[in-house]
Amino acid sequence: MHKTIEQIHERIRDGNARVVTAEEMPAIVAELGEKGALKEVDVVTTGTFGAMCSSGAFLNFGHAEPPIRMERIWLNNVEAYGGLAAVDTYIGATQESDTLQQEYGGAHVIEDLVAGKSVELRASSRGTDCYPRRTIETELLLENLNQAIMCNPRNAYQRYNAATNTTDRTLHTYMGVLMPGTGNVSFSGAGVLNPISNDPQLRLIGSGVPIFLCGAQGMIVGEGTQHSPGAGFGTLMVTGNLKEMSQDYLRAATMTGYGVTLNVGLGVPLPVLDLDVVRATAVRDEDISVDILDYGVPGRSRPTVRTATYAELRSGIVEINGEEVRTSSLSSFRKAREVARELKSWVEAGKVRLTLPTRPIDAQKTNKAMHQTTPGPRVLDIMSRPVITIREDEEITAAAKKLLKGETNHLPVVNRENKLVGIVTTFDISKAVANPGKGNLVRDIMKKKVITATPDESVDLAVRRLEQNNISALPVIDKEHHVIAILTAMDLGKCFGGRWLK
Amino acid sequence: MKLLVNYSRGRGRKPIIAQAVRDTGVLINVERAVIDSSEGEALIDVPDEQCALVRDVMTGLGATVRILDHGIHHNDSECVDCGACVSICPREVFSFDKEWKLVCTENKCVLCGKCIEACPHRALSLPV
Numbered sequence: 001m002h003k004t005i006e007q008i009h010e011r012i013r014d015g016n017a018r019v020v021t022a023e024e025m026p027a028i029v030a031e032l033g034e035k036g037a038l039k040e041v042d043v044v045t046t047g048t049f050g051a052m053c054s055s056g057a058f059l060n061f062g063h064a065e066p067p068i069r070m071e072r073i074w075l076n077n078v079e080a081y082g083g084l085a086a087v088d089t090y091i092g093a094t095q096e097s098d099t100l101q102q103e104y105g106g107a108h109v110i111e112d113l114v115a116g117k118s119v120e121l122r123a124s125s126r127g128t129d130c131y132p133r134r135t136i137e138t139e140l141l142l143e144n145l146n147q148a149i150m151c152n153p154r155n156a157y158q159r160y161n162a163a164t165n166t167t168d169r170t171l172h173t174y175m176g177v178l179m180p181g182t183g184n185v186s187f188s189g190a191g192v193l194n195p196i197s198n199d200p201q202l203r204l205i206g207s208g209v210p211i212f213l214c215g216a217q218g219m220i221v222g223e224g225t226q227h228s229p230g231a232g233f234g235t236l237m238v239t240g241n242l243k244e245m246s247q248d249y250l251r252a253a254t255m256t257g258y259g260v261t262l263n264v265g266l267g268v269p270l271p272v273l274d275l276d277v278v279r280a281t282a283v284r285d286e287d288i289s290v291d292i293l294d295y296g297v298p299g300r301s302r303p304t305v306r307t308a309t310y311a312e313l314r315s316g317i318v319e320i321n322g323e324e325v326r327t328s329s330l331s332s333f334r335k336a337r338e339v340a341r342e343l344k345s346w347v348e349a350g351k352v353r354l355t356l357p358t359r360p361i362d363a364q365k366t367n368k369a370m371h372q373t374t375p376g377p378r379v380l381d382i383m384s385r386p387v388i389t390i391r392e393d394e395e396i397t398a399a400a401k402k403l404l405k406g407e408t409n410h411l412p413v414v415n416r417e418n419k420l421v422g423i424v425t426t427f428d429i430s431k432a433v434a435n436p437g438k439g440n441l442v443r444d445i446m447k448k449k450v451i452t453a454t455p456d457e458s459v460d461l462a463v464r465r466l467e468q469n470n471i472s473a474l475p476v477i478d479k480e481h482h483v484i485a486i487l488t489a490m491d492l493g494k495c496f497g498g499r500w501l502k
Numbered sequence: 503m504k505l506l507v508n509y510s511r512g513r514g515r516k517p518i519i520a521q522a523v524r525d526t527g528v529l530i531n532v533e534r535a536v537i538d539s540s541e542g543e544a545l546i547d548v549p550d551e552q553c554a555l556v557r558d559v560m561t562g563l564g565a566t567v568r569i570l571d572h573g574i575h576h577n578d579s580e581c582v583d584c585g586a587c588v589s590i591c592p593r594e595v596f597s598f599d600k601e602w603k604l605v606c607t608e609n610k611c612v613l614c615g616k617c618i619e620a621c622p623h624r625a626l627s628l629p630v
Contacts, residue, residue: 049582051622176586177620184589251582253622261622263582316588316597326589330622334583334602 001038002274005356008042012350017042019347021340022198022270022281029282037278043347043354044281046198047212047267047339048190050331051253053174054154054225055262056092057110057242060146061121063087068133070123074098075109082123086131090151093252093262105260107252110150113142114214115247148242150213154224156266158196158234159290162187162313164305164325167296169468172257176330178295182305182320185292185327190336191285191310195268196234198281204270205236206357212267212343213238215246217352220268222359228367236361238266249339265335267343271354285310292318298461300369379462380455382494383476383485389414392421392443399442400429410473412483413446419481422446452477453487459495462487503553504533504573504612507544509565511537519544522559528552533612545570545612572629573611574618576604580625587617587626 011017018041020028025044029037063086073080073089077097080089093107112119118139127134142148164185165171165178172178176186191197199205209220218240227235249265270281289309293302308318314333317324346352388406390399392413399411403426413422424446432438432445439445453462453474462474466489476485509518523530528548535544548556557567573595583604588596593610596617617626 050584176622177590177616179590186586186589251623254624255622256619263584263622328587328589328620329585332582332584332602337602 001035003038003042003272005271005273005354008271008273008354011042012347012354017348019043019045019269019344021337021344022046022193022283023337023340025198025281026192026284029278034275034278034282037282038272038275041272041278043344044198044270044272044277045212045267045340045343045347046190046195046270047193047265047336047341047343048156048195048331049249049265049335049339050188050190050263051174051255051261052152052155052264052266053094053261055110055150055152055264056090056106058084058088058090058147058149058151060148061087061089061140062144062146064133064136064138066133067131068123068125068136069128069131070136071125072123074122075106075119076104076112077120077122078104078106078109080106094260096260102254102256102259105252105254107260107262110242110262111247111250111252113145113148114242114245114250116141142243145243149239150216150218150242150245151221151237151239152224152264153237154226154235155238155264156195156224156236156268157189158194158200158229158232159191159288159310160188160233161290162292162308162327163295164292164320165296166294166305171295172255173295174255174258174261175295176255176328177257182323182325185308185313185318185320185325186330187290187292187310187313187327188330189290189310190331190333191288191314192283193333193336193340194288195266195270196229196236197283197288199268199270199277200229200232200234200280200363201276202229202234202361202363203280204273204277204356205268206360208358209268209355210352211238211240211269212249212265212339212346213240213245214250214265215248215342216240216242216244217346218266220357223361226367227361227365229361229363230366233367234361234363236266249335263332263335265339267339269343269347269352269354271356285314292320298464377459377495378455379453379457379459379476379487380485382459382491383453383455383487384491385485387412387475387483387486389483390424390442391415392441392446394442395440396429396432396442396445399424400433403429408486408488410475410486410488412450412475412486413442414483418483420450420452420475420477420483422448423450423475450475454478455484459492463492503548503550504570505546505548505553505557505560506568506570506613507546507560507565508541508567509560509563510541512540516563518542518560518563518565519546521563522556525559526552526555528556530556534614547612570613570629573608573613574606574615575627575629576606576608577625577627580623581621582623584622586620586622590617590620592616
């Protein structure tokens with residue numbers, strides 16, 4: 001038993017079509033059974049509303065007199081791409097303002113245009129025979145542009161891993177503020193309403209399919225960048241006319257300490273053609289799980305703390321290691337519902353002509369990591385060796401002598417097994433001399449909490465640790481906690497001298 | 503009722519809060535306090551009917567006292583009901599209603615301000 005897309009068109013035309021949102025579908029299937037649901041339901045609408053960083057718009061300004069071929073372009077002080085010739089540009093959502101940084105960015109420019117506000121265009125050029133003009137400044141409204149076409153390379157993630165933070169400091173990430181000590185969990189995505197989660201085999205979602213995009217009728221271009229449906233992380237590239245969009249479904253946002261992003265409202269209507277569609281759209285929040293990753297690990301492979309379903313995440317609390325941890329959604333479920341409901345009303349009113357993909361999207365492929373030919377400097381490339389250390393049971397005067405002799409300001413302190421137990425700096429020694437009385441031994445004045453580095457890690461990670469702790473040296477330790485070298489702010493100069501490039 | 507108490511610790515280092523508790527007999531709940539060598543700021547919670555009494559006694563002890571009628575200000579038109587603030591708030595001020603609209607229970611708020619930077623839409627601010 002199956003239905004054709006023409007039969008569905010006919011029922012929509014006659015006003016007999018039953019259109020439901022993906023949130024309503026599981027209960028219908030439970031009540032009527034799969035065959036009953038196939039007979040009853042003609043279209044399932046999906047929807048999501050969340051931060052989709054990989055978004056932006058192509059703009060065409062029309063020609064000035066005398067004409068200019070814009071090479072560098074700013075919109076409200078946010079730089080836009082200048083490599084498209086003459087008076088075209090692409091404004092990316094995450095590009096930040098030269099003057100306001102993360103408080104204003106490409107996403108805000110796009111939202112301001114949609115809201116009917118004027119935006120200042122500033123551009124420069126070297127001037128050519130055909131385009132003699134060198135600079136231009138003008139105020140523009142969306143209606144002044146010939147074209148304003150949203151084209152988002154990576155939207156509508158099928159699902160997205162949740163985030164937590166096991167370190168002892170607050171992290172500012174694209175997953176929001178993550179509090180120390182697994183203080184909270186943040187997650188993203190509309191779960192039961194997510195478009196690709198309702199068509200994981202990508203039978204109905206493909207090139208040319210009409211969608212709801214920020215209040216306008218848009219279209220799926222094809223697979224999105226980083227599309228990885230084989231791992232359950234499919235994405236879509238989508239497009240739509242900015243001039244038809246609404247601020248209700250397009251909102252700029254700032255993740256404090258991370259940067260600017262754009263909240264996009266996106267929905268895909270799914271024609272219910274056969275039992276496979278019924279089964280796929282019967283998916284519930286309980287059926288979709290994601291990993292909760294530890295964003296405290298600053299690498300590509302973040303450890304999984306546990307997995308959780310969207311139902312658990314949306315309940316407000318998940319249990320991690322026996323403790324109740326509160327969750328925050330970064331995407332609005334209320335808005336996702338609005339998208340799905342609005343799209344439902346469009347389909348019912350015959351405003352959207354459902355089509356099957358003109359070209360399918362690969363439903364199996366998985367995403368590759370970057371092919372890196374140069375690894376970038378590691379700590380072992382620039383660290384200083386041998387390192388001078390001192391034993392914790394030596395006298396402070398011995399430490400002072402070593403510091404003088406070694407011409408260094410940091411002295412890692414080791415115990416009898418030669419393991420790192422502390423650090424003393426010239427400052428600590430000066431303090432001990434100025435305010436005696438704490439004791440005569442190194443262990444009496446050393447700092448016990450030592451921030452360290454490992455030889456294999458990237459210099460960039462060590463640098464962030466220096467900055468975060470406001471210190472100027474890190475003892476480099478091996479797995480057994482032996483001090484093998486020291487990385488100081490001075491060593492970092494080698495990166496710029498190119499010495500690590502052996 | 504919540505009171506914001508600011509005081510200088512310059513002369514005598516008077517234990518203002520303890521003194522106010524003793525003088526008034528009101529059990530003051532300190533919600534949040536930042537106190538260093540020269541000054542202190544404390545957000546205290548006292549029963550509504552004793553609010554004026556505590557304010558007067560503390561003012562008499564040299565503190566500046568402001569009665570806070572409002573918790574965090576939630577701008578409904580900027581808010582998209584994402585819920586980024588929900589897990590950040592130490593007092594569980596934010597929650598969702600049945601329609602997944604954000605609800606802000608102002609009287610639980612101790613104005614710690616943690617949610618302000620967590621809001622991606624700048625929809626939360628301290629009351630003026």
